[in-house]
Amino acid sequence: MLKKLFQSFRSPLRRAQHPRSTPEVLGNNQHSLRRGEISRNAVVVVERLQRAGYQAYLVGGCVRDLLLDLRPKDFDVATNATPEQVRAEFRNARVIGRRFKLAHVQFGREIIEVATFRANHPQGDEEENSNQSSRNESGRILRDNVYGSLEDDAQRRDFTINALYYDPSSERILDYAHGVHDIRNRLVRLIGIPEQRYQEDPVRMLRAARFAAKLGFEIEKHSAAPIRELAPMLREIPSARLFDEVLKLFLGGKAERTFELLVEYDLYAPLFPASAAALKRNPQYTGQLIRQALINTDERIRQGKPVTPAFLFAALLWPALPARAAQLQERGMAPIPAMQEAAHVLIMEQVQRTAIPKRFSIPIREIWDMQERLPRRSGKRADLLLENPRFRAGYDFLLLRESAGEETDGLGEWWTDYQDASDSQRRNMIRELSNKDDQPAGQRRRRGGSRRRRGPRTDGAPDTSGE
Template identity: 40%
Template sequence: MEPTILKRPDHNVSRKNISSAAIKVLYRLKDEGCTAYIAGGGVRDLLLNRNPKDFDVATDATPEQLRKMFKNCRLVGRRFRLAHILFRGEIIETATFRAPVPEDETIHSDNTFRTGEEGMVMRDNVFGTPEEDALRRDFTVNALFYNIADFSIIDYAGGLDDLKKKIIRVIGDPDTRFAEDPVRMIRAARFAGTLGFEIEKEAYDSICRNKDKLASAASSRMYEEVQKLFFCGHAKAVFQWLERTGLLHPMFHDFSHWLDEDKARQGWVIQTLEQMDRWRKANLRVHPGVLFALPFGEYHEFLIQQLIDKGSSPHDATRNAVQGHLRGMCENVRVPKQVIYQVCDIMANQSRFQKTQGKRPQRFMQTKGFLDAFLYFKFSAKVHNRNQELLEFWTNLRQQKVKKAE
């Protein structure tokens, strides 16, 4: 298959918009006689005049060759053997071109290729050509290459046309590709929401059919994806795609059913995601504890009140409700214990904002979890129009503390 090639005068991608670390890796590979491309989302974003969050390199050099070539190289992964080339403050992920999923996997050892019972790829270290690698990728808009040798854009999968049409299209049969890696369904929703694209109808229908396959995805990968969803800068739009495709149910089973019981409950979720989008656009860092406390906050408050109504103390109700929900969610999304404890502290600390007498406020403000708890308190006060006097008290107290520090 002959690729579509855009020569340098015919596209907008410039080396000045690519990180200096990625450029160093590309030129070192080129000087060693290797083929070296910027691959995937970095090329897509540059063509769309967006700032890529990272740059991935694809090459015909094997992982072992890369390790010998770069002293600052570390090989990672078993399922996909990758090279992380380390620079100060940046990692350039470098992968060897991969071949198609073999029809007869028995010709390969378990160390190179293996699938699970339902077709999910468990290990994939069979190397191939640039064309084979492009056609192995998930979506056409992620299968574009930037060639450092002549500064051209190479397209084997029709990604350039789909960029123009603003479509997320699966490469190959969607049912097969989602069976190989169910997380691709979430990625489709994330890319559609982030880029403002539509999901192509065949892929959309396949997601709706296959959404329950997410149960077989690695829970650690799901946690990584959920963090990306919450803090991609377009969390509201992504949430709407997750809801439309039905992906919310296998991701957050109990929570999604609670939302379905009363659609008005989505108001809190939408406003939290809008707030996260504002933080992301302002380049503010938010702790994972806050990322998980805010969207699920109203649901946690509902669960806490249920336990209090049954006779639990507020303290026990808070701990049991939050930990019960998040630990139960770990079957699908493995939330780290530290994050669960942080969410518990945020919710448990809400009652401390009611206590404004004596030295309690000053002591509370000096605790490690105060700021995260205050972010939640401030947000919930504004959304529900409650505790306005308390909010004013704590806001003034914090301002006084800042002035004293100055």
């Protein structure tokens, strides 16, 4: 009797390390999820697979989000049908992936992702073939196509809150890892032994931070404990995959909180080493600039406005740039070539860590280049700059720098006024600049960047779209 009582009160950590072989089943009177909230196409996929004799469930984030009264971004299905069997059932399906093979069933613009139940990963490669998982020396999973049962699939999922299976036919939730418990307690908890699960895939550390930020949860203490020590393993992840992960981290609407968690758990430096070094050197300026850029990004996403990774990466990397340029100037290089060379090297270094495509790296350089051109306004230069397609992004970036405390002698305010001025007013503004330049240095009136500016935008947020 005592033994049974003890087992029934095992800690969530113990239960998470050893998921149940039989799930806790929650009927439709025990949870808030309703069939009508689910994509009709997702229900069609599940029910057609079930009619064909397969097991099929909605799984993961869509179940979690609906329990939290959030709108899911997409609807994923888990089944014991292989990707090829799914394709045989749906003419509108195709098999994708190599590291993780799955099927995409397309309904117009909506894609329902269908994954086959996966099993635990073997520790060796003695049976390596097309339906086999393999690891490298550190334990990181290189391929993940070991098919298994529903119970296997629940055990190999990363977090308890993502190991929930919903059957729209019976409206029941199957909970193998006490995920509903952790949702109620607002915890991100790994399934299994945290060190081992992070070693299998270090990106899980980034996912833990992303889910905690997105959902307003805390990372459960045992799941959080190994992160700082294992964070350097992220350097082993391919740069293309890390670029995709960075977009998920910072373009999900909770970028500021995500940044705070990345810094707290030493995950920021493996992603942005030069920026992390600048944050350590000058935490007030660097932190303010990055946080303001992320706040602006979150606000634009909340308002449904476009954002681009180019502006975001320009802001994340900028704090490392002036010091690099200053070093080159100390070696005798002129200021503008020094800034251009420093920008080139900095972006090349970052590309090695997160594979920024040229469609973003080129605009980053153009935004930075605009910071050197905006102070040069004499003659016709100001009007030519206004016509430059990167002016808006460069101007918004200037305001971002000033908001972080950079002193620009009122440059942002000048450009704000110039955009709204008439032709005659613009000529007077240029003439005043010339007169100011002719004055002795001691007689010039300096204006700080802290004065209130009348910006042309109505939402108060710099345009991070780069358009």
